[in-house]
Amino acid sequence: MGKTKGYERRLACIQASDCWSKEANRHELDGMAYRYSLIKMHERSLSGLKLALIDPEMRIRLPGDANPAPEHIIVAMWVTGGFLNGQKFKFNENVNCYIGDTGTGKSLALEPLRFGLDQCTTVEKVEKEVHSMLSEELKDMGTVHIVIRKGDTYYLVERTWTNPQVEPVISRISEEEVEKLDDAIAMKLFFPIKAFSQSEIIEFARDPEVRLSLTDDLIDISSEKTEIYSLKVSLRENATSILAEQSRKFSVEEGLGELPGLVETKKQLDKALDDKKIQNHQLWYKERKIVEEAESQFNNLIDKLAPMISALKLEMSQGEEIKQLPNQDIIGELNNIYEEWEKELDKLKEGMSERLTSIIEKLGGLIGRWKTRFEKEEGEYRKLLAEIDKDNLGLQTLSDRRNILIEQISVLKKRKSELENDVIPKIYKLQEDRDKILTEMQQKRRGITIKRESKAKELSQKLENKIRLNIHSRENTNDFKNDIRKIQTGGRLQAT
Known part of the structure; x- marks a missing residue:
């Protein structure tokens, strides 16, 4: 293949000869086709030759060009079970074509091959379609059998359609036997292939991201x-x-x-329960008890005074025989003493009543002053308590709430x-x-x-x-x- 300066397209090169013999250095029949070129054409015509010259890398070969034999070859495939049961395919090491009308099963022949070699499509949109196709084609336990060649060694690859799916079983084929390989083998690395269905090719054309997978196959990532x-x-x-x-x-x-909010509520309760007015108010209740007790005691003295005076009253024995007693003078003086005591008791009663009344009046004034102070204190306390205890729960309940x-x-x-x-x-x-x-x-x-x-x-x-x-x-x-x-x-x- 050559290039001409100033002309970008690579030129197609062919070689040929007439009947010039290299050995005899003259024209003779044995010299025909001494130099030749292989040209691939769909038909022997000028249009076929034109296509070959346009695409020389694919359609023109010179005798000296390398033509290495492929190292990896799919030799044959057959299926047991399912739609293609008993169908056998034998492949050429060069180009193989499935030819058939729409619906004759060309895709059905390709997908089992990919399934058997564990290299089904990775295009998500096509994957479900292929899975459904294989499920319908192979049914339960349908098996794909594939003979491959790597170098000079032949292998039999067998894979059965199951759910869940199992790995392919690989056996080495020799003249004597078919030996199953027990080692775990990654089929994609052991025998990689490139296979694309029509649906995949459509997705490659449609989706740039799917096309990236083609590039990824050419690089090591x-x-x-x-x-x-x-x-x-x-x-x-x-x-x-x-x-x-x-x-x-x-x-x-x-x-x-x-x-x-809880911290603020506690602060308010602390302020209330620790307030000196709240704490001191309990002393007012103790003081009220003392005042009320004094008032009650002194008020009861008036009622108790008459019985007390009556208990001190004495009477001398009287009777007809007293006049017959011999010491009438002494008895008379004794009677006078009794009368004098009675007078003293009357004076005592009158004086005690006056003094007790004075004391009670004084006590009443004192209690009145205390009650005035208490009512003022109680009013302030109730006002403060109303601010603290809005639900009227009581100080003990508020203390429990604070805890x-x-x-x-x-x-x-x-x-x-x-x-x-x-x-x-x-x-x-x-x-x-x-x-x-x-x-x-x-x-x-x-x-x-x-x-x-x-x-x-x-x-x-x-x-x-x-x-x-x-x-x-x-x-x-x-x-x-x-x-x-x-x-x-x-x-x-x-x-x-």
Whole structure:
């Protein structure tokens, strides 16, 4: 193949000869086709030759061109069970074509091959369609048998349609026996193939993101994908931890909104219950008891005075025989003494009544002054109590309420301390870890994009820029990017 200066398109080169013999150095029949070219045409015509010259890399071969035999060959396939039961396919190591009208089962012959080699479609939109097709075609326990060749060794690959699906069974074929390989073998690495259904090709044309998978097959991004998978696992674990801590945060925060109000209520109760007027007012009640007792005692003295005087009254014995007594003079004087005592008692009664009345009047004035003071104090106390005890519960109930508030405030303060010193710092730390994971994931994805862009540039150069391949990573609007943007809001992620 050659190029001409100033002419961009690569020129097709062929070689030929007439009947000139190299050995004899003359024209002769044995010299015919000494030099030749292989030209691939759909028909021997000028139009066929024109197509070959336009696409020389695919349609023209010179005798000296390398034509290596393929190392990996699908030799044959047959199916037991299902729609294609007993159908056998033998393949050529070069080009094979399924030819048939619509609905004759061309796709049904391709998908079992991919299923048997464990390399079904990865295009999500086509995956369900293929799964439904294979399920209908192979039914339960339908088995695909495939003979492949790697180098000089033949293998039999067998895979049965089950739910859940099982890995292919691989056996080595020799002249003597078919030996089953017990080692776990990843079929995608052991015998990789490229196969695309019509639906996939349509999706490749329709969806730029799906087309990226074609580029990814040409580059090694296994390490990046492994790291991204590991980062996704870490991200899920991080999300689980964040949700757990946030749930704990909601639990700890429960009731904390009431803390300021409870503290304020306790302050008011402290002010009220510790107020000197409240405390001193209890002494007023003790004092009232003393005053009321004095008033009662002195008021009762008036009623007790007459019986007391009567108890002191004495009477001399009288009778007819007293006149017959021999000492009438002494008896007469004794009678006078009794009369004198009675007069003294009358004077005593009158004097005590006057003095007792004076004392009671004095006591009444004293009690009146005290009651005036008490009523003033009681009024102020009731006013203060009305402000404190609006529900008219009583001081004891208010004191009990304060004790309950002290316990509630203590519990809520412990929660607040736990929230501020443990829960929130943990959430911040987990969010920082999440941002680091997401940033690292973005970097890994950017690394994949760089490799894709490099491969696209390389392919474009090989195509002499007749077809340009572009990786529009910035226009990627898939769900992952949208989720990243949502998480980035309010976070520390840097746009890349």
